[in-house]
Amino acid sequence: MLRLVFLGIFAACFVIASSSVCLKDECDHINCTAIVATDHQPPCQSNQVTSDRSYCGCCEVCLTLVGEGEHCGVHVDLTMVPIPYDCREGLTCVKDTPLTGVCVKEE
Numbered sequence: 001m002l003r004l005v006f007l008g009i010f011a012a013c014f015v016i017a018s019s020s021v022c023l024k025d026e027c028d029h030i031n032c033t034a035i036v037a038t039d040h041q042p043p044c045q046s047n048q049v050t051s052d053r054s055y056c057g058c059c060e061v062c063l064t065l066v067g068e069g070e071h072c073g074v075h076v077d078l079t080m081v082p083i084p085y086d087c088r089e090g091l092t093c094v095k096d097t098p099l100t101g102v103c104v105k106e107e
C-alpha cells in the first residue's frame with residue numbers, strides 16, 4: 001500500500017514534468033541530485049540496475065528490480081523515468097496505467 005502511494009506521488013510529479021519536452025540544453029537546467037530520489041542515485045545497490053535514459057538522458061538513475069506482481073515504471077524513452085522500478089529478468093512490465101505497470105512472467 002505504501003508503495004502505491006509512493007508511486008502515485010512519482011506519477012503526479014511526472015505529469016507536471018512531462019508537460020515540457022526535452023530541450024537541447026535540457027541538462028543545463030536539470031539538477032540530478034535534486035530530481036532523482038536519494039535511494040535511486042548512483043552508486044546503485046545490488047538489487048538495482050543503472051539507467052541513463054532518464055530525465056532526457058541527463059541523469060543516471062538506479063532502477064530497483066522488482067518481482068512478479070509488483071509495480072514497475074513504464075519507460076518513456078529518452079525523456080523521463082520518474083518511477084524507478086523495473087522488472088527482474090524473465091518478467092515484463094505490463095502497463096496498467098499510462099505510467100505504471102505490473103511485472104508478469106514473459107511468455
Ligand SMILES: *[C@@H]1O[C@H](CO)[C@@H](O)[C@H](O)[C@H]1NC(C)=O
Pocket residue numbers: 031032033034
Ligand atoms: C542540486 O541540488 C542539490 C540539492 O538540492 C544542491 O545541494 C546542489 O547544490 C544543486 N546543484 C546545482 C548544480 O545546482
